[in-house]
Amino acid sequence: MSSLYIHIPFCKQACHYCDFHFSTSLKHKDxxxxxxxxxxxxxxxxxxxxxxxIYFGGGTPSLLSESDLTSIFETIYAHYEVVEYPEITLEANxxxxxxxxxxxxxxxxxxxxxxxxxxxxxxxxxxxxRAHNAGEAESSIxxxxxxxxxxxxxxxxxxxxMSVERWQANLSKALELGIPHISSYALTxxxxxxxxxxxxxxxxPPVDDDLAKLHFDILVDxxxxxxxxxxxxxNFGKPGYFSQNNTAYWTGKFYLGIGPSAHSFVSxxxxxxxxxxxxxxxxxxxxxxxxxxxELSRTDRYNEYIMTRxxxxxxxxxxxxxxxxxxNYAAYLMDHIQAFQQQGLLKLxxxxxxxxxxxxxxxxxxxxxxxxLNLK
Numbered sequence: 001m002s003s004l005y006i007h008i009p010f011c012k013q014a015c016h017y018c019d020f021h022f023s024t025s026l027k028h029k030d031x032x033x034x035x036x037x038x039x040x041x042x043x044x045x046x047x048x049x050x051x052x053x054i055y056f057g058g059g060t061p062s063l064l065s066e067s068d069l070t071s072i073f074e075t076i077y078a079h080y081e082v083v084e085y086p087e088i089t090l091e092a093n094x095x096x097x098x099x100x101x102x103x104x105x106x107x108x109x110x111x112x113x114x115x116x117x118x119x120x121x122x123x124x125x126x127x128x129x130r131a132h133n134a135g136e137a138e139s140s141i142x143x144x145x146x147x148x149x150x151x152x153x154x155x156x157x158x159x160x161x162m163s164v165e166r167w168q169a170n171l172s173k174a175l176e177l178g179i180p181h182i183s184s185y186a187l188t189x190x191x192x193x194x195x196x197x198x199x200x201x202x203x204x205p206p207v208d209d210d211l212a213k214l215h216f217d218i219l220v221d222x223x224x225x226x227x228x229x230x231x232x233x234x235n236f237g238k239p240g241y242f243s244q245n246n247t248a249y250w251t252g253k254f255y256l257g258i259g260p261s262a263h264s265f266v267s268x269x270x271x272x273x274x275x276x277x278x279x280x281x282x283x284x285x286x287x288x289x290x291x292x293x294x295e296l297s298r299t300d301r302y303n304e305y306i307m308t309r310x311x312x313x314x315x316x317x318x319x320x321x322x323x324x325x326x327x328n329y330a331a332y333l334m335d336h337i338q339a340f341q342q343q344g345l346l347k348l349x350x351x352x353x354x355x356x357x358x359x360x361x362x363x364x365x366x367x368x369x370x371x372x373l374n375l376k
Contacts, residue, residue, distance in 0.1 A: 001052040001083070002266075003248045006036060006072065007259030008058040009277055012093075012131045026063065028277060032260075033068045035284040037075040039258050039273075042289060044079035046266055047256050051080050053087040053244035056110075062092035066104045073109050087150075087244040089114050094140035095132040102147045112150040114183070114243075115140060120173045121166055124159050127204065128187075129194070141177050150241060152181035157219060158212030159187050160205040167215045171222045180241035184219055185234050186212045216361050233311040233363055250308045260290075268296045299372050302329050307367045315354035329372060336370050 010026055054076065056064070064072075076082065089112040090105065097115070105113075119125055122134045132140070144151055153174060157167055174182055189196050189207055198204040220230055228236040232250045235243060248255060257264040261275035271293040274280050283290035296304070302325045309316045322330040337353060340346040345359030345366060355363045 001049050001248075001253065002047040003245055003253060003255035004047075004051050004054045004076065004080070005245070005255055005257045005262055006054070006056045006061075007257065007262040007273075008056060008061040008064060009260045010058065010063050011060045012063070012095075013129065015129050028281060029063070029068070031281050032277060033064075033071055035281045036259050037071060038284040039289065040072070040075045041079050042284075042287075043256060043258070046264075047080065047254060048266070049081075049254075051076070051082045051086060053089070053248065054082075054109075055088075055245040056090040058091055060093050060096070061090050062096035062101070064090075066108065069105075069108050069110070087112055089152075089243070089245060091116060092140075092144075093131055094136040097140040097144055099143060102143055106147040111148070112152070112243075113144055113148050114152040114154065115144065117141070117153040117174075118156045119159070119162075120170050124156075124162060124166075127159065128156070138173065138177070141179065145178070150181075151179055152183055152241075152243065153179050155182060155184045156187050157184060157215035158207055158209075160207060162211075162215070164214065164218065167218060168222070171219065175222075175226055180238040181243060182223065182228070182236045183234055183243075183246075184236065186216065213361050220357075220360065229313065230360075231313045233360065250312050251314065252305060252308060264291075268301060270294050270296055298325055298329075301325070303371045306333070306370050307364070310353070310355060310367045310370075311363050313354075315349070315352040318348075318351040318353060332372055333370060340366055340369075 009032070010029060086109075088110050090110045091114045093116050097113075116130075117137045117140075118128060118130055120134055120137050125132065125134060125137070141151065141153065155170055155174065187195075187207055189199060195204065199206050219236075223230060223236040228238055229242070230236050231242050232246055235246050237243065245255075247253075254266045255264060256266065257271075257273065260273055260277050260280040263270065263272045271291045274283070274290040274292075280290050302321070305321070305324070306316060316333075318330060318333070321333055333353075337346050337348075340359065341348070344356055345362060347354055347356050355366065359366060
């Protein structure tokens with residue numbers, strides 16, 4: 001089974017923390033949707049097996065009209081084998097989700113919403129320069145529940161000056177609203193973002209890693225006490241509500257990324273599209289794929305396996321390391337995990353290597369220490 005990811009590179013305004021590829025001009029939206037259709041048809045033979053989930057990410061996919069979505073779905077179903085009941089997610093901003101838009105969406109093939117709430121508090125939303133306000137954060141969910149059962153929201157922690165009480169209130173509001181899936185991320189300061197400039201100019205206090213760790217610990221404890229599984233570092237779902245797209249990515253399934261800046265992973269090949277809307281459109285109008293590709297070495301694939309699986313509740317399977325990559329990789333891994341075991345950050349459950357509760361927040365750093373550098 002495989003996944004399709006469709007990147008919609010448009011936003012009403014730029015969030016201060018965002019370094020994703022997007023444009024605030026919708027002038028070329030129709031051309032972009034047409035180009036996405038062309039890319040879908042040109043790459044129809046790349047994915048092995050049926051498509052089990054389709055994910056519209058961005059950017060802001062909730063800027064798509066009914067005709068935009070219909071056009072994209074018609075192209076997908078004309079050129080790809082899709083399972084009978086795929087999970088089809090559309091990322092949406094709260095300010096886009098009024099009754100008329102939700103009614104329209106419920107009449108399409110979209111069956112899951114991922115709503116970019118980020119916070120239920122006005123001061124946080126203003127700091128991040130979100131397009132919606134606190135009232136819309138809550139009302140959009142209440143409206144969406146009239147049309148969709150499978151709903152996820154995003155929440156951001158580690159925001160400067162966000163108290164523990166405010167973070168707990170965010171989680172309490174999400175639980176009160178009965179959301180079955182929450183994706184939650186630490187606020188990170190990326191180069192070339194407004195947030196970085198504001199921190200450098202001391203307009204906004206710097207991000208406090210200790211505060212982010214405290215928020216994360218509260219997040220994990222709260223979610224687990226309310227029946228959520230932390231199936232991947234940033235993702236919490238009730239049973240039956242894990243994101244198929246997230247699960248596919250973190251367990252190494254193949255996915256095809258369509259649209260400007262979208263990434264793909266099929267077999268041992270990784271590719272990525274140009275992150276320029278005009279050049280993307282012009283290339284496809286000329287019948288060319290605007291992508292670069294690289295063939296992953298065995299070491300690359302081992303490193304990716306360690307990085308992705310260590311973030312999940314399924315962990316790293318030592319038998320897979322041995323059979324897929326070789327005895328020397330397995331020996332290297334066993335040698336390098338010992339210090340982390342002694343520190344109580346990693347544990348072995350049979351042949352499965354997992355991070356402990358104490359190690360969870362450090363999982364990416366731990367994974368990087370287990371990477372192989374020179375073997376081929």
